[in-house]
Amino acid sequence: MKKDLSSQSMDAVLQDFLGNKPSMGTPSLDLQLADTQEQAGGVMKEQATDPIPEQTDETPQVVRRISGKQRRASLEEYKETFLPVPSIEDRKPVFLSRSTRDALDRIVRMFGERKMSVSGLVENIARQHLSTYGEDIEAWRKL
Template sequence: MKKDLSSQNMDAVLQDFLGSKPSMETLKPESQPADTQEQQEKASEAVLEQAGEAVPEQTDKTPQVVRRISGKQRRASLEEYKEAFLTVPSIEDRKPVFLSRSTRDALDRIVRMFGERRMSVSGLVENIARQHLATYGEDIEAWRKL
């Protein structure tokens, strides 16, 4: 059984499902006068603030447009991911690194699905660490000097 919801209410339902809002009870029907609706929005924000939850700021009242990603864009992003993280690295002077079982299993699944024949979880972790150091290396050096 489908409910007829406006796009604004659908966004609210999606946010509720994703955990951004406390419950469906905070949804406001659009048929109310603007001043009453604004009062209810302020009241629900106050409830969120009292609960210690962040209140998202929406500067404009236009609904967010959800854009779909085409298959071509997904394939391109997969290729970028493979180039960045799933190339077989040359690792010299190896040292052990410990991961939790769940993290290891998740990385192993990625390697099996998308990696080439000689790719391993160790290689993926090496590539992730190299990318992290390349991205944040200068910041880390600056923070070290603080």
């Protein structure tokens, strides 16, 4: 798995900001399960069909508060990753739903610099995705 904890929490915050439900199937759990099955050499395939027993532990989960300093650091990391104005050569159109476009436009207007656009944000998101999953995608292509 290539995502670190801070980017997972940023993903959850971004999904919440965009109005998406965070339970909409994050690929990290599926990838982790697939990696575990491959490492076990097929032993996990037999166990994967068995239902996983639910935890009956009724201890309340501790909710930790995020400090303002952590939020500012997280915002700065987000801006450095997704909001620098990219240089895009040989442009091609990409279509988005109105709700996605509006949510991205809101992010760009709130946090982006003067010359930042939704196209630039989408370019940065796509570049980050390819850098994070590029090697995995090549390996999956060969399956």
